[in-house]
Amino acid sequence: xxxxxxxxxxxxxxxxxxxxxxxxxxxxxxxxxxxxxxxxxxxxxxxxxxxxxxxxxxxxxxxxxxxxxxxxxxxxxxxxxxxxxxxxxxxxxxxxxxxxxxxxxxxxxxxxxxxxxxxxxxxxxxxxxxxxxxxxxxxxxxxxxxxxxxxxxxxxxxxxxxxxxxxxxxxxxxxxxxxxxxxxxxxxxxxxxxxxxxxxxxxxxxxxxxxxxxxxxxxxxxxxxxxxxxxxxxxxxx
Amino acid sequence: xxxxxxxxxxxxxxxxxxxxxxxxxxxxxxxxxxxxxxxxxxxxxxxxxxxxxxxxxxxxxxxxxxxxxxxxxxxxxxxxxxxxxxxxxxxxxxxxxxxxxxxxxxxxxxxxxxxxxxxxxxxxxxxxxxxxxxxxxxxxxxxxxxxxxxxxxxxxxxxxxxxxxxxxxxxxxxxxxxxxxxxxxxxxxxxxxxxxxxxxxxxxxxxxxxxxxxxxxxxxxxxxxxxxxxxxxxxxxxxxxxxxxxxxxxxxxxxxxxxxxxxxxxxxxxxxxxxxxxxxxxxxxxxxxxxxxxxxxxxxxxxxxxxxxxxxxxxxxxxxxxxxxxxxxxxxxxxxxxxxxxxxxxxxxxxxxxxxxxxxxxxxxxxxxxxxxxxxxxxxxxxxxxxxxxxxxxxxxxxxxx
Ligand SMILES: Nc1ncnc2c1ncn2[C@@H]1O[C@H](COP(=O)(O)OP(=O)(O)OP(=O)(O)O)[C@@H](O)[C@H]1O
Ligand SMILES: [Mg+2]
Numbered sequence: 319x320x321x322x323x324x325x326x327x328x329x330x331x332x333x334x335x336x337x338x339x340x341x342x343x344x345x346x347x348x349x350x351x352x353x354x355x356x357x358x359x360x361x362x363x364x365x366x367x368x369x370x371x372x373x374x375x376x377x378x379x380x381x382x383x384x385x386x387x388x389x390x391x392x393x394x395x396x397x398x399x400x401x402x403x404x405x406x407x408x409x410x411x412x413x414x415x416x417x418x419x420x421x422x423x424x425x426x427x428x429x430x431x432x433x434x435x436x437x438x439x440x441x442x443x444x445x446x447x448x449x450x451x452x453x454x455x456x457x458x459x460x461x462x463x464x465x466x467x468x469x470x471x472x473x474x475x476x477x478x479x480x481x482x483x484x485x486x487x488x489x490x491x492x493x494x495x496x497x498x499x500x501x502x503x504x505x506x507x508x509x510x511x512x513x514x515x516x517x518x519x520x521x522x523x524x525x526x527x528x529x530x531x532x533x534x535x536x537x538x539x540x541x542x543x544x545x546x547x548x549x550x551x552x553x554x555x556x
Numbered sequence: 557x558x559x560x561x562x563x564x565x566x567x568x569x570x571x572x573x574x575x576x577x578x579x580x581x582x583x584x585x586x587x588x589x590x591x592x593x594x595x596x597x598x599x600x601x602x603x604x605x606x607x608x609x610x611x612x613x614x615x616x617x618x619x620x621x622x623x624x625x626x627x628x629x630x631x632x633x634x635x636x637x638x639x640x641x642x643x644x645x646x647x648x649x650x651x652x653x654x655x656x657x658x659x660x661x662x663x664x665x666x667x668x669x670x671x672x673x674x675x676x677x678x679x680x681x682x683x684x685x686x687x688x689x690x691x692x693x694x695x696x697x698x699x700x701x702x703x704x705x706x707x708x709x710x711x712x713x714x715x716x717x718x719x720x721x722x723x724x725x726x727x728x729x730x731x732x733x734x735x736x737x738x739x740x741x742x743x744x745x746x747x748x749x750x751x752x753x754x755x756x757x758x759x760x761x762x763x764x765x766x767x768x769x770x771x772x773x774x775x776x777x778x779x780x781x782x783x784x785x786x787x788x789x790x791x792x793x794x795x796x797x798x799x800x801x802x803x804x805x806x807x808x809x810x811x812x813x814x815x816x817x818x819x820x821x822x823x824x825x826x827x828x829x830x831x832x833x834x835x836x837x838x839x840x841x842x843x844x845x846x847x848x849x850x851x852x853x854x855x856x857x858x859x860x861x862x863x864x865x866x867x868x869x870x871x872x873x874x875x876x877x878x879x880x881x882x883x884x885x886x887x888x889x890x891x892x893x894x895x896x897x898x899x900x901x902x903x904x905x906x907x908x909x910x911x912x913x914x915x916x917x918x919x920x921x922x923x924x925x926x927x928x929x930x931x932x933x934x935x936x937x938x939x940x941x942x943x944x945x946x947x948x949x950x951x952x953x954x955x956x957x958x
């Protein structure tokens with residue numbers, strides 16, 4: 319498997335396709351079955367919300383989908399590629415090119431400007447300096463932060479930090495945007511800002527999987543799935 | 557992902573923790589500076605001693621009488637003129653170029669009301685080359701002077717200054733040596749520092765026969781100065797001297813000898829061995845401080861990796877391959893140690909500018925090259941473990957860390 323094979327994956331219908339996925343933390347008596355035999359797939363351009371009670375296994379699922387963690391059993395195809403066959407370096411390339419993460423805790427690199435944070439995935443993609451800057455600035459203006467390029471995370475509000483994180487997730491034009499409670503730390507106004515962004519990205523054809531506790535957030539998605547005690551079910555269509 | 561980007565990330569990491577980076581570097585700075593300075597000290601001492609020994613006369617060998625150990629049961633025999641003649645025998649001692657019998661005594665010289673305490677050295681003209689005597693003014697005494705027992709004398713510079721005034725040329729004047737009048741025929745060039753045991757500036761040199769005839773009597777010799785044919789022949793000349801004197805003095809073992817043979821070569825060998833052992837010891841002590849500095853790097857890099865675990869997780873989530881993380885932390889530790897090494901060389905160099913007594917430390921260029929290479933190696937060696945630990949972190953574990 320080469321890097322170009324990962325970059326050049328063709329147009330499969332499902333961006334991601336999960337069959338019989340299980341995740342067990344620990345072993346023996348203390349083992350926690352965080353995911354049990356999950357089947358899940360997302361079509362290109364879909365906007366999916368994942369809801370469920372605290373501790374039900376939503377983040378565990380998202381971490382598998384983002385190649386941040388390996389499942390205990392089951393198969394995961396991302397853009398038609400079986401992730402289990404990839405080594406660490408290839409998974410890194412996959413995360414870099416195909417996936418954009420947005421975390422509840424923003425996860426910006428401290429003491430580093432907004433622009434440098436947004437440039438970071440492009441650095442690891444090997445994009446040259448000038449192009450990198452142009453694309454990062456474009457992504458920042460997309461999230462409405464043109465004037466804040468030189469600000470460091472501690473000079474930005476929570477909502478602004480999360481918008482920087484969204485810009486960073488977008489900048490490589492990944493096939494899949496994964497967001498784990500992106501509005502969990504935000505006030506109502508900022509939540510509206512960020513959700514508005516997601517709506518626009520969805521309209522632009524991006525594939526989005528978002529974990530949320532908030533019914534209002536879930537209401538904006540095309541499709542809602544519920545995780546209950548490690549099992550995944552489709553919510554009734556509204 | 558280019559090397560430049562990795563270096564840029566590493567620099568950013570170091571600058572974000574300026575004080576800590578500087579303190580970590582200090583360990584390397586001190587270690588490298590110590591190695592540079594201490595090897596320079598050893599080398600400087602060696603250079604200095606070599607130059608001092610060269611002043612003793614390269615091929616000269618001195619034979620001195622010695623009290624044999626009590627087990628030998630005798631007081632031993634003195635060195636005599638007959639011994640000196642035997643050493644000059646070209647059959648028995650083919651590697652000997654010249655033999656100078658020497659008598660010395662302490663005396664008081666006087667000219668007018670000025671006096672000076674001196675060592676009188678009575679010998680033959682071959683002594684001048686054998687003992688590496690440099691003439692200041694006038695002339696040396698000759699074989700004819702020795703044969704005739706002429707009471708002529710060459711004054712060391714300090715003696716001439718004491719008796720006739722600083723910088724004077726007393727050739728043609730008379731001096732009294734223990735009340736015996738001698739004619740001054742020359743002065744010696746100032747020797748400066750003492751070479752060997754006595755200060756040649758406080759010596760006066762006269763023909764052997766004149767000294768024996770008027771001051772000591774025709775008795776035993778104080779020493780015999782022998783010159784070997786060449787520097788290479790010196791060891792052979794020494795063993796010829798030993799076998800001739802052993803036979804003449806009836807000696808059957810090295811320990812029982814009633815004389816001792818000293819040469820500049822032996823002195824140089826012994827001093828050189830002592831010095832290089834000493835230099836090695838100093839360098840080893842300095843190297844220990846370098847290792848301590850290296851461990852300091854490991855320590856601080858481990859702290860840095862732990863502190864930045866979350867950052868590492870973020871970078872991995874954004875697609876940093878393990879090699880990029882490894883590179884970033886390895887380059888950080890290499891920058892720490894190499895910059896520390898270069899500063900250490902600078903500090904060590906500054907230290908060598910301070911003169912210590914008579915000699916100056918002399919930096920070995922090889923030590924500088926080695927110091928910088930070693931510091932880079934330290935960066936790689938002591939940075940490898942923390943860097944690998946960072947690179948191996950699983951993204952999810954790294955992200956979960958608070
Ligand atoms: N590293 C871990 N080791 C052991 N158990 C874990 C680990 N991570 C999660 N779990 C357990 O797995 C289950 C699912 O956790 P997960 O974080 O996926 O829940 P969640 O649905 O995201 O909850 P929340 O809405 O509170 O974020 C929980 O019972 C949790 O205790
Ligand atoms: Mg969660």
